[in-house]
Amino acid sequence: MRIVFAITLALSISPATGETLIERGAYLANSVMACHGCHTPRGPQGFDFSRALSGGQTFDEPAFKVTGANITPDKETGIGNWTDAELKRFFVSGTRPNGTAVAPIMPTEFYTVLTARDLDALVAYLRSVPPVHREIPAPEYRTAAQPxxxxxxxxxxxxxxxxxxxxxxxxxxxxxxxxxxxxxxxxxxxxxxxxxxxxxxxxxxxxxxxxxxxxxxxxxxxxxxxxxxxxxxxxxxxxxxxxxxxxxxxxxxxxxxxxxxxxxxxxxxxxxxxxxxx
Structure with missing residues (x-):
């Protein structure tokens, strides 16, 4: 029953736009929010979309050294074990399910404005992308984050x-x-x-x-x-x-x-x- 409900929710169509949650989430992630810029690896010809959203750019800053996370549904190296509520909370707070905070290069403070439907859409879309098993280096935090x-x-x-x-x-x-x-x-x-x-x-x-x-x-x-x-x-x-x-x-x-x-x-x-x- 829970699986059927989740699929129905993901495919629900907005009466205002005619797009499903997955379509809306894909638009937000791939266009407006440009998630590939940090979360998709680059090859000689640009983004390697065969491993889309499996981790990408490394940021070596005075305060931290982090690599864009694997946000595919892989259960071991991605977000496959995160609940929908945990994903939504992360988007707007930067707090992972284990209670640790993400580096401020992830602009979660800007995402606090996301509408309820757009949060649902982003979750639905991330659930729909192919899982990629890819380990990302552990983050290194050098100073406390500045709120x-x-x-x-x-x-x-x-x-x-x-x-x-x-x-x-x-x-x-x-x-x-x-x-x-x-x-x-x-x-x-x-x-x-x-x-x-x-x-x-x-x-x-x-x-x-x-x-x-x-x-x-x-x-x-x-x-x-x-x-x-x-x-x-x-x-x-x-x-x-x-x-x-x-x-x-x-x-x-x-x-x-x-x-x-x-x-x-x-x-x-x-x-x-x-x-x-x-």
């Missing part, structure tokens, strides 16, 4: 609020954790959300070299204030700046290119509301 409260996070969004374009854009920008990269860090690695949200300037190391994040506020010179809607969308989905420069990762351009036109419009509309910072 942070990003703007626009902390309160669960409702489906009703998503009908407003600005609210929808705020929600999408938050679960895409854009301000994690586009807000500068202090020497202690804490974000300056209070005074500098969206100002850019964070230096990010990776296989792509070093990248300095852009100013995404509405500032007319330093930010996006003079960019057209189409120029912003092209930067987000193709990695091409207003002046034609090719932008580098870790922006997940290929993932964002699969976002719906409605969601891209909402994100641009919300970006227009970010207070201009120089």
């Amino acid at each position: 942070e409260t990003p703007p626009y996070a902390g309160v669960q969004m409702t489906d009703a609020a998503m009908t407003d374009q600005i609210s929808r854009g705020r929600y999408l920008l938050t679960i895409a954790h854009c301000l994690e990269c586009h807000t500068p860090e202090s020497p202690s690695a804490a974000h300056d959300f209070a005074a500098s949200s969206g100002k850019g300037g964070r230096r990010i190391q990776g296989p792509w070299g070093e990248v300095v994040s852009a100013n995404i506020t509405a500032h007319p010179v330093s930010g996006l204030g003079q960019w057209s809607d189409d120029e912003i969308k092209r930067a987000v989905t193709q990695g091409i700046a207003r002046d034609g420069r090719k932008l580098k990762p870790p922006m997940a351009y290929a993932a964002y290119a699969t976002m719906t036109a409605q969601d891209l419009d909402a994100i641009v509309a919300f970006l227009r509301t970010l207070p201009p910072l120089e």
Whole structure:
């Protein structure tokens, strides 16, 4: 009976969109939230989708050294033994079933806004992907994590609020954790959300070299204030700046290119509301 109920829930269709929970979860994980960026291994040709979500990028920071976890349903090396409630709690708290906290590179504080249906959808989707048996190195924590409260996070969004374009854009920008990269860090690695949200300037190391994040506020010179809607969308989905420069990762351009036109419009509309910072 429990299995039948779980399958029925996963296949339930939203009357508003016509999509099942698994379809919604796939859209969120593969597009807006760009989960492959951290959780899928890379090969010479890019992501190795034959081992999708089985663990990926290693982050060697002053505060920790961690590798994106195996989030496939494998029972030994993945999340196959986690309950739905444990998965949902992890998304919004960063606490594993054994009580330990995940490194803050996993942006769970941004995921506190996830709607109840979107949490159900993410769980349904992760249950549906092929299990991959793949051990990931144990995390190494060097200093205590700095608790942070990003703007626009902390309160669960409702489906009703998503009908407003600005609210929808705020929600999408938050679960895409854009301000994690586009807000500068202090020497202690804490974000300056209070005074500098969206100002850019964070230096990010990776296989792509070093990248300095852009100013995404509405500032007319330093930010996006003079960019057209189409120029912003092209930067987000193709990695091409207003002046034609090719932008580098870790922006997940290929993932964002699969976002719906409605969601891209909402994100641009919300970006227009970010207070201009120089």
